[in-house]
Amino acid sequence: MQRDTRQRRAIRRVFMSVGRPLTPDEVLEHGQRIVPSLGLATVYRNVKALADAGWLSLVELPGGGLRYELAERPHHHHFLCRSCDLAFDVHKCPDEVEELAPEGFEVDGHELILFGRCAECR
C-alpha cells in the first residue's frame, strides 16, 4: 500500500511549484528546503513511482541526465539554457511538424528543443 510520507508530499510540491522539468538532483535540492533530511535515493524512488503512476512523465533532453515533469499537461516543448543548464517550458508548437519525416517513415511523436540563454542568465 502507498503511504503518504512527508518526503513524498515534498517532492510533489516541488514539481507543482517549480513548473519546469527537473533532474533528480534539482528535486533533491528543492525538496531539502521542505524536508532537510531528504535523501537522493528517496528522490529516485519517488520520482520513479510517480512516473509509473502517471503523475510525472519523463523528459529526455540533450546533455545527460533524465528530467521529470508533471504529466497530463497540454502539449508543449522545451528551452534549455546553455548557461545555467535549466530546462523551461515553451508553450507554443509549430504546426504540421510531423509531416517533415522522410518518405515511408511513420511518426508518432516529436520534441522541439530551443537552445540559448534564459531570462535570468542574460
Add this chain to the structure above:
Amino acid sequence: MQRDTRQRRAIRRVFMSVGRPLTPDEVLEHGQRIVPSLGLATVYRNVKALADAGWLSLVELPGGGLRYELAERPHHHHFLCRSCDLAFDVHKCPDEVEELAPEGFEVDGHELILFGRCAECR
C-alpha cells in the same frame, strides 16, 4: 603531427558512406568491415579528434549515448526510430521556430526530433 592511418581513413569513410548520425559503437561495427582489427578506443579517439578538427559534429538525441555526424552540412533535423534506435536525417525544417521562446529568452539554436518507426522497421 597527424598521421593518416588505415583506421582513421576507415572511420572517415564510414561517416561519408552511411550519411546519418552514428554512435561510437555503430562506427566500430561499420569500421570493422573495412579494418577488422579496429578497436573501440581508437574509434573514441578519432571521433573526438575529428570533432575537434571540425570535421564531425556532436548530435545529442534522447536515449543516452552521443552520436556524431559530418559537420558543415546544411541545416537539418533528426528522426529517431523507436524500434531499431537508429537516427536518420530529416532535411526539412519548420520556419520561425526560434520565435516560440518565452519573452526575454535569447535563442541561438534549436533541434527538432521526430519519433516513430523507420521505413525498414515498419
Add this chain to the structure above:
DNA sequence: GAAGAGATGAGAATTGATTATCATTATAGG
C-alpha cells in the same frame, strides 16, 4: 629499409547516474 614518434588495441580504470541493501524510522489502521 631504419629510426623516431604518433597511433593502435586490449583491457583496466574511471566516471556519473542509478539502483540495491539494510538497519532504522514513521505512517495507517485498529
Add this chain to the structure above:
DNA sequence: CCTATAATGATAATCAATTCTCATCTCTTC
C-alpha cells in the same frame, strides 16, 4: 496508543559509457 510494515537515508553496488595505460605496431621521413 500499538503494531505491522512500507518508506527512508546512508552507503555500497552496479552499470554503461568513456578514458587511460602501456606494450606493440606502423606511418613518415631520411
